Amino acid sequence: MNITTKDLAKACGVSRTTVTRALSGTGRISEETKSRILNMAKELEYQPDLLARSLVKGRSMTIGIVLCDLKNMFFPSVIDAMERVARDNGYLLNITLHDNSKILEENIVTQLAGHRIDGLLLDPASQEKNHYNYLKKLPFPVVIIGGDKLEGLSFVGNNEFEAAGSAAGFIAEKGYHSLYFVFPGFEGKEADFYGGHRERLKGAQTASKNYNMDFSVLADQDYIEQTAQITAAAKVSGDKPAFLCSGDIYAGYIILNLQKKGFFAGKDYGIMGFDHLDLMQMLPISLASVENNVEQIGNEAIGLLLNMIENNHKMQTIYVPYQIIDGTSL
Incomplete structure (x- = not known):
C-alpha cells in the first residue's frame, strides 16, 4: 500500500500542509514537528510521488x-x-x-x-x-x-586549439624539430565527429609552423607500429621525434609497446598526451600532458x-x- 501525505498527516495529527512543509523543508514549522513527521515518514516507508511533484513545480x-x-x-x-x-x-x-x-x-x-x-x-x-x-x-x-x-x-x-598550440610550443622549446600528432579516430579523413580533437590538430599544426617544426598526422589504427618505424628511422638520422597524442591513453599504448621493441620515451623519442589521467601514473616514466581540469x-x-x-x-x-x-x- 502506498503511503500518501494524507496518511502521514493523519498518523502525526497535523495538516497535509504541515506535512508538505516538513518534507520539502520549506515554510514555517517547528523543528520538533518536522522531526516527528520525518521519523514517521521513514517508519511508514513513505515514497514521494515524483510525478505529482513535478506537475506542481512544472519541472x-x-x-x-x-x-x-x-x-x-x-x-x-x-x-x-x-x-x-x-x-x-x-x-x-x-x-x-x-x-x-x-x-x-x-x-x-x-x-x-x-x-x-x-x-x-x-x-x-x-x-x-x-x-x-x-x-x-x-x-x-x-x-x-x-x-x-x-x-x-x-x-x-x-579552448582546444589554444591548448594544443601551447603543447606544441612546449615540445618545440624542449629542442624537438619533428612533431607527429596522434589520433587514430580520424583514420586519415576529415571526420565530422571529434570536433575537439580536430581543434587540437589545428592548434598543434599552427604552432608547429610558427616554431618551424616538421608536422605530420598519424590517424590510422596502426599508429603504434608507425611510431615504432619513425623512432627506428630517427635513431639512424639522429633527429629524435616527438609525438603529441590527443589523449593520454594513446600515449600510454605507445610507451608500453615501444618499450618492448627497445625504444624508450624521453631517450629515443619524446611523447606528450592530453587529459593528465591518474591512470598514467602506472607508466614507467612520468608522462608530460595537458591538464584540462x-x-x-x-x-x-x-x-x-x-x-x-x-x-x-x-x-x-x-x-x-x-x-x-x-x-x-x-
Missing part, C-alpha cells in the same frame, strides 16, 4: 546527458563531477549514449524531451550547423560539453545549466583553463 527535476560513449576517460570524470552538483540541487541525471550517430542522437534527444527533462548536457555527434537547428527549438536549455562550441548554444570546455568542466557545465533552468540565465561560453604538465617523457 521533472531530471537533466539529460547525451554522450558519444564512456570509453573516453574524460566523460566518466565529467559525469562524476556533474552528478554530485545535480544531486545536491535535487536533480537526477538521465545518461544515454549516441555512439557518434547523428540520427541516434536526435532520436535520444526527442525521447528525452518527451520525458519532460528540464535541461540537456550534450557532447555532439556532429559539427554540422544544419544538424543542430533542432536543438535551438527545444523547450529547455542546452549546454554543449567538450568538443567544440556550436553557434547559438551554450558551451563549457577547454575535467572536474571544473563538469561543475561549470552543470552550474550553468541549472542557472539557465532556474534563473533563465542567458546563453554563455565558458572556457575552463588548462595547464601544461611537464614529464620525463619529453
